[in-house]
Amino acid sequence: xxxxxxxxxxxxxxxxxxxxxxxxxxxxxxxxxxxxxxxxxxxxxxxxxxxxxxxxxxxxxxxxxxxxxxxxxxxxxxxxxxxxxxxxxxxxxxxxxxxxxxxxxxxxxxxxxxxxxxxxxxxxxxxxxxxxxxxxxxxxxxxxxxxxxxxxxxxxxxxxxxxxxxxxxxxxxxxxxxxxxxxxxxxxxxxxxxxxxxxxxxxxxxxxxxxxxxxxxxxxxxxxxxxxxxxxxxxxxxxxxxxxxxxxxxxxxxxxxxxxxxxxxxxxxxxxxxxxxxxxxxxxxxxxxxxxxxxxxxxxxx
Amino acid sequence: xxxxxxxxxxxxxxxxxxxxxxxxxxxxxxxxxxxxxxxxxxxxxxxxxxxxxxxxxxxxxxxxxxxxxxxxxxxxxxxxxxxxxxxxxxxxxxxxxxxxxxxxxxxxxxxxxxxxxxxxxxxxxxxxxxxxxxxxxxxxxxxxxxxxxxxxxxxxxxxxxxxxxxxxxxxxxxxxxxxxxxxxxxxxxxxxxxxxxxxxxxxxxxxxxxxxxxxxxxxxxxxxxxxxxxxxxxxxxxxxxxxxxxxxxxxxxxxxxxxxxxxxxxxxxxxxxxxx
Amino acid sequence: xxxxxxxxxxxxxxxxxxxxxxxxxxxxxxxxxxxxxxxxxxxxxxxxxxxxxxxxxxxxxxxxxxxxxxxxxxxxxxxxxxxxxxxxxxxxxxxxxxxxxxxxxxxxxxxxxxxxxxxxxxxxxxxxxxxxxxxxxxxxxxxxxxxxxxxxxxxxxxxxxxxxxxxxxxxxxxxxxxxxxxxxxxxxxxxxxxxxxxxxxxxxxxxxxxxxxxxxxxxxxxxxxxxxxxxxxxxxxxxxxxxxxxxxxxxxxxxxxxxxxxxxxxxxxxx
Numbered sequence: 001x002x003x004x005x006x007x008x009x010x011x012x013x014x015x016x017x018x019x020x021x022x023x024x025x026x027x028x029x030x031x032x033x034x035x036x037x038x039x040x041x042x043x044x045x046x047x048x049x050x051x052x053x054x055x056x057x058x059x060x061x062x063x064x065x066x067x068x069x070x071x072x073x074x075x076x077x078x079x080x081x082x083x084x085x086x087x088x089x090x091x092x093x094x095x096x097x098x099x100x101x102x103x104x105x106x107x108x109x110x111x112x113x114x115x116x117x118x119x120x121x122x123x124x125x126x127x128x129x130x131x132x133x134x135x136x137x138x139x140x141x142x143x144x145x146x147x148x149x150x151x152x153x154x155x156x157x158x159x160x161x162x163x164x165x166x167x168x169x170x171x172x173x174x175x176x177x178x179x180x181x182x183x184x185x186x187x188x189x190x191x192x193x194x195x196x197x198x199x200x201x202x203x204x205x206x207x208x209x210x211x212x213x214x215x216x217x218x219x220x221x222x223x224x225x226x227x228x229x230x231x232x233x234x235x236x237x238x239x240x241x242x243x244x245x246x247x248x249x250x251x252x253x254x255x256x257x258x259x260x261x262x263x264x265x266x267x268x269x270x271x272x273x274x275x276x277x278x279x280x281x282x283x284x285x286x287x288x289x290x291x292x293x294x295x296x297x298x299x300x301x302x
Numbered sequence: 303x304x305x306x307x308x309x310x311x312x313x314x315x316x317x318x319x320x321x322x323x324x325x326x327x328x329x330x331x332x333x334x335x336x337x338x339x340x341x342x343x344x345x346x347x348x349x350x351x352x353x354x355x356x357x358x359x360x361x362x363x364x365x366x367x368x369x370x371x372x373x374x375x376x377x378x379x380x381x382x383x384x385x386x387x388x389x390x391x392x393x394x395x396x397x398x399x400x401x402x403x404x405x406x407x408x409x410x411x412x413x414x415x416x417x418x419x420x421x422x423x424x425x426x427x428x429x430x431x432x433x434x435x436x437x438x439x440x441x442x443x444x445x446x447x448x449x450x451x452x453x454x455x456x457x458x459x460x461x462x463x464x465x466x467x468x469x470x471x472x473x474x475x476x477x478x479x480x481x482x483x484x485x486x487x488x489x490x491x492x493x494x495x496x497x498x499x500x501x502x503x504x505x506x507x508x509x510x511x512x513x514x515x516x517x518x519x520x521x522x523x524x525x526x527x528x529x530x531x532x533x534x535x536x537x538x539x540x541x542x543x544x545x546x547x548x549x550x551x552x553x554x555x556x557x558x559x560x561x562x563x564x565x566x567x568x569x570x571x572x573x574x575x576x577x578x
Numbered sequence: 579x580x581x582x583x584x585x586x587x588x589x590x591x592x593x594x595x596x597x598x599x600x601x602x603x604x605x606x607x608x609x610x611x612x613x614x615x616x617x618x619x620x621x622x623x624x625x626x627x628x629x630x631x632x633x634x635x636x637x638x639x640x641x642x643x644x645x646x647x648x649x650x651x652x653x654x655x656x657x658x659x660x661x662x663x664x665x666x667x668x669x670x671x672x673x674x675x676x677x678x679x680x681x682x683x684x685x686x687x688x689x690x691x692x693x694x695x696x697x698x699x700x701x702x703x704x705x706x707x708x709x710x711x712x713x714x715x716x717x718x719x720x721x722x723x724x725x726x727x728x729x730x731x732x733x734x735x736x737x738x739x740x741x742x743x744x745x746x747x748x749x750x751x752x753x754x755x756x757x758x759x760x761x762x763x764x765x766x767x768x769x770x771x772x773x774x775x776x777x778x779x780x781x782x783x784x785x786x787x788x789x790x791x792x793x794x795x796x797x798x799x800x801x802x803x804x805x806x807x808x809x810x811x812x813x814x815x816x817x818x819x820x821x822x823x824x825x826x827x828x829x830x831x832x833x834x835x836x837x838x839x840x841x842x843x844x845x846x847x848x849x
Contacts, residue, residue, distance in 0.1 A: 022553060030573070038412075038413075038416060039419075042413060042416035042417050043417065043420050044417055045417050046416075046417045046418070046420065047420050050421075059347040082439070083428045083439060083440065100390075114389075133482050137330075138334055139331070141330065141331045141334035141335045141338075142334050142335065142337075142338040143335075143338070144331075144335050144337045145335045145391035146338075146339075146342075149557075151552055152511075152553055152557045152560065153549060153552050153553040153556055154511070154514045154515035154517070154519075154552055154556065155515075156515060156518045156519050156522065157518045157530070157533060157548070157549045157552045158535050158549060159537075160522070160534050160536065160537025160538075160544070161535055161537065161546070161549065163543050164359060164537055164540060164542055164545065165359060181361075233422060236427075236429075239429050240430075240431060240519075241428040242429075243429055243431045243432050244431050247431075247522060247523055255431075255432070258432055258435055259435060260440065261435070262434075262435020262436065262439065263306065263435070265439065267439065269434050270436055271436075273432065274428060274432045274433065274436075277429065277432050278424065278427045279429055281427055282427060284557065330608070406588065455598075473664055474667045475667055475669060477637070477663070477667070478663070478669070479680075479684070480637060480655060481637060481655050481660075481661045481663075482655070482660075482681040482684040482685075482732070483636060483654070483655045483656060483657070483684060483685075484684040485684070488683075488684055492669070492680070492683070493669070494672040496669070497671075499671075563740045572673075572712070573670050573671040573672070573713070573714065574670070574714070575710040575714040
């Protein structure tokens with residue numbers, strides 16, 4: 001049977017172009033562009049709707065719009081700024097606090113100092129602890145009950161105890177940040193050593209590497225991704241410590257600022273504080289991720 | 303310096319041992335762990351009881367136990383337990399009931415994921431304690447502000463993990479289902495759902511920890527009752543033994559909840575090869 | 579007599595958005611399989627054997643051409659064709675018994691009937707006693723047998739097998755080939771079998787269809803005139819080697835071309 005005859009039997013012209021198996025991809029350029037960027041488009045759209053809805057709640061747009069329909073109960077659609085503030089109020093407050101009075105920079109420095117000290121202590125103590133635990137099995141057995149207990153407890157519960165020991169002040173803030181941040185670092189460092197590929201160790205040993213050289217050239221390089229992942233976790237947990245540590249009336253600090261503003265119903269300042277903390281966390285994590293990407297250059301893309 | 307134990311075999315190979323040594327080695331973990339714990343407790347007891355370190359600062363094990371004993375005979379303690387427990391159960395229960403279905407839905411629908419993604423990521427990045435002033439403005443300092451904090455803390459990891467579970471449903475199993483002309487509902491119930499269960503449990507365990515943290519943080523910040531409140535009060539009045547006891551209660555709760563979840567998980571996951 | 583399975587001028591084209599080009603995977607595959615026949619497809623890597631099988635099963639829609647089962651055109655998966663995949667892909671959370679009856683569940687077959695039919699085929703593949711085991715407790719060979727039972731229990735008209743023994747070690751593979759023939763005789767099915775290994779294809783089949791390199795089409799069909807039942811030992815007989823040589827001769831050129839092409843493709847990987 002000739003091609004043409006075949007084609008007619010199939011109901012398809014043999015000279016017409018074939019349908020590709022994945023023909024859905026052959027669509028108008030605009031639609032394809034939308035699909036490629038759909039995530040950003042939808043995300044932004046929804047966020048914008050949310051912000052507009054929020055602003056409208058505070059300013060009474062929806063109340064005004066729906067009053068003819070709902071009558072008096074339309075008042076429910078307008079909320080006082082002390083309850084919810086609004087995007088524009090928050091932006092104004094942020095501008096004020098960052099660029100006019102500059103008050104937030106002092107708070108950032110204050111909290112930042114405690115954070116850096118606490119995180120630094122956590123790194124200095126947690127990573128060697130974890131590495132030692134991964135290295136010396138017996139050491140790991142000895143320390144395990146304490147770390148498991150610490151892990152199972154909400155570490156913040158130790159805050160009153162810390163206050164008893166060192167009072168309120170820098171020491172207390174540093175300690176609570178330390179307590180919160182140390183565990184992910186130690187646990188990950190431990191796991192890093194334990195999951196070193198034994199085949200690499202075998203090869204190095206058979207080539208006559210000393211134990212110290214093994215640590216330096218095999219174990220530490222393969223441990224880096226674990227350590228960085230632990231660092232990312234520790235950063236977030238440390239942030240919690242910053243704010244929690246400032247509950248007990250710190251003289252300054254972003255957490256203290258949030259608490260005071262909250263007590264005075266200055267909801268816009270509260271939001272500015274919250275957003276500042278989020279931004280700080282995001283920036284720090286992004287830095288760690290950049291380092292991760294540099295250090296992991298040799299890794300095959302997933 | 304010895305090589306890490308798990309790598310010793312790779313580096314050096316087996317070494318002959320006597321039977322007594324082997325008996326010790328089998329239980330070594332328990333021996334050393336338990337031993338160190340006991341030693342620390344004894345040291346603590348000695349330091350506190352003798353007054354070398356002022357018991358006002360560190361208390362000692364028997365004093366803590368005594369405080370616990372006394373508390374458990376009083377009504378206030380159990381009232382506090384009830385308050386904290388209801389905060390935990392209400393918040394965690396609501397998180398479970400809402401986040402699992404939502405996580406499944408988000409995992410199945412790309413569009414839904416794009417839409418609520420920004421909100422979930424933001425809530426994930428916020429330390430809940432920063433939202434406390436706001437939550438207190440909205441809900442007061444009673445039990446409901448804590449329930450909200452607990453809910454937020456548990457719901458986000460449960461949602462994220464459930465979603466992750468749906469998305470990592472193995473394509474090869476879905477292919478099997480399709481080759482048997484399974485309906486979409488059948489694919490969901492027989493392939494996606496069972497495959498997501500381990501992820502849901504991971505989320506539940508992580509969420510439980512965050513829920514407990516929420517109880518503590520909420521009560522430390524502002525409350526009139528509850529175990530966290532009790533700890534804060536005791537701390538202010540230097541009743542260090544009560545403080546330690548309170549921390550112990552939270553520790554025990556954390557361990558019990560995770561152990562319970564592990565047990566339930568094991569029932570669901572008979573089909574998994576248990577590592578070691 | 580009408581063919582049990584017939585592929586008429588199957589063409590398959592892919593559109594590649596990344597490079598904005600069209601890729602021809604199958605270029606006019608014609609194949610006819612009679613009832614009860616065992617036919618294998620061999621060919622170089624990437625020639626489209628597995629893709630063709632997916633088209634026959636209905637998992638992928640052909641760009642042109644038709645698939646006919648008992649004279650009726652088919653476009654979607656259906657109970658008349660069952661696939662045994664290379665990866666056993668047993669659902670890890672189900673026991674052997676529940677895995678085997680999975681397909682029947684999808685067709686809403688009653689529980690009791692499903693259990694009986696499943697047990698029968700678990701027995702047929704030699705795994706009776708293992709009904710309540712989980713996949714992780716089984717060896718690779720055993721998992722493939724469950725895979726086979728799962729396909730057979732559907733009572734399909736055509737059994738499609740996609741390199742089912744590829745992940746087994748060489749010795750298990752040989753034994754499984756022999757076992758497969760025994761099961762095939764008992765189950766009396768029409769089989770389309772895809773494989774890389776020429777000796778496997780010849781040993782198992784009545785006919786071997788040799789695919790060309792990409793884009794795939796049937797280069798030649800070699801009849802295997804060796805009487806059944808076949809012992810493994812026939813693989814060492816001269817007449818067996820002769821057929822092997824013939825088939826290798828047909829695909830050798832294509833294999834070499836394809837190997838060079840793949841090396842270039844691989845270095846171009848930028849994802």
